[in-house]
Amino acid sequence: AQSVTQPDIHITVSEGASLELRCNYSYGATPYLFWYVQSPGQGLQLLLKYFSGDTLVQGIKGFEAEFKRSQSSFNLRKPSVHWSDAAEYFCAVAPFGNEKLTFGTGTRLTIIP
Amino acid sequence: GAVVSQHPSWVICKSGTSVKIECRSLDFQATTMFWYRQFPKQSLMLMATSNEGSKATYEQGVEKDKFLINHASLTLSTLTVTSAHPEDSSFYICRQSSNTEAFFGQGTRLTVV
Numbered sequence: 473a474q475s476v477t478q479p480d481i482h483i484t485v486s487e488g489a490s491l492e493l494r495c496n497y498s499y500g501a502t503p504y505l506f507w508y509v510q511s512p513g514q515g516l517q518l519l520l521k522y523f524s525g526d527t528l529v530q531g532i533k534g535f536e537a538e539f540k541r542s543q544s545s546f547n548l549r550k551p552s553v554h555w556s557d558a559a560e561y562f563c564a565v566a567p568f569g570n571e572k573l574t575f576g577t578g579t580r581l582t583i584i585p
Numbered sequence: 586g587a588v589v590s591q592h593p594s595w596v597i598c599k600s601g602t603s604v605k606i607e608c609r610s611l612d613f614q615a616t617t618m619f620w621y622r623q624f625p626k627q628s629l630m631l632m633a634t635s636n637e638g639s640k641a642t643y644e645q646g647v648e649k650d651k652f653l654i655n656h657a658s659l660t661l662s663t664l665t666v667t668s669a670h671p672e673d674s675s676f677y678i679c680r681q682s683s684n685t686e687a688f689f690g691q692g693t694r695l696t697v698v
Contacts, residue, residue, distance in 0.1 A: 506687075515591070515678055515689040516629075562628065571682065573619075575628045 474499040474565050478576035485553050486584050493548040493579050495537075495563030503565040505546040506573065507537055510560045519561075522546065533557070558583045588612060589681050591690025598669055598697055606664045606693045608679035615681035618662035620654060623676040623692075635662050669697040 475498045485491050497503060504523050508516040520531025527539040537548045546563060563576040588611040598604050608618060616637050621629040633654050635641040641654035651673075653665040666673055678692040 508689075513676075513692070513694060515691040516680075517689075518687065571617075572631065572634070573680070573687065574631075577628045 474503055474567060474574050476563050476565050476574055476576035478561075478563055478579050480579045481577070482580045482582065484582045484584060487555050488552050491548075491550045491553045491557070491581070493561050493563075493581070495546045495548065495576060496544050497546065497563075497565045498544065499565060499567070501567075502541065503567055505537075505539060506564040506566070507531065507535070507546075507548045508562045508564060508575075509533075510562065510578075512559075516562065519548070553581075553583055555583045555585075557581060589615075589679060589688045589690045591679055591693060593693055594691055595694040596696070598695070600670055600697055601668055603665055603667045604669055604695060606666075606677055606679075606695075608662045608664075608681070608690045610660045610681055614659035615662070616659065617682060618656055619680040619682070620652075620662075620664050621678045621680065623678065625676075629678065632664075666695065669695070671697045673697050 477496045506521045507519040564573045590609045618635045620632045633641045633643045635654045635656035643649045656662040679690040
């Protein structure tokens, strides 16, 4: 069965600083990989996804993620965070397409002035 | 793009009563709808998968008699929490998928008192 690990429960970053959120997965083959963002009390918004091809994926809101097969990782990055980026971020995997997503435990991002 | 409308966004009910949550596809015919539950500060856990016109498939540990799922049409799936108890208080969220995209409802915050 697939699993997802987000090692960082909570990260605090200064506004304008760079950000990297870690995600490691466990799966027998290359899964489909996703990053979602959730604002308090809200649903989830897709930031980006990786199915195949270029391992560096560009998403919305200036986010990008890099798939590294050798490390079973799919870390999310942003060069300069904004206060509006404060939210909960979830990494997710699926064996095929969008079926049966398995979510990580999430990383809460706090932005300080 | 496709939009999923979930109602209500929040509900407070008395212990022992039932609550129905609706997820409606506004411009996309959803053959499959996924229902998740998210406890405070935790990740989303898949409860069940509903398919239009057939019985839902429940994940291990989820009581199908307590969480009734109906997917009678391609645009509407409902989750009914029967005989709710305080431990059922949670954030419930639906998700529909196409081959290339997944759309989440806005979520329902259920509080059982």
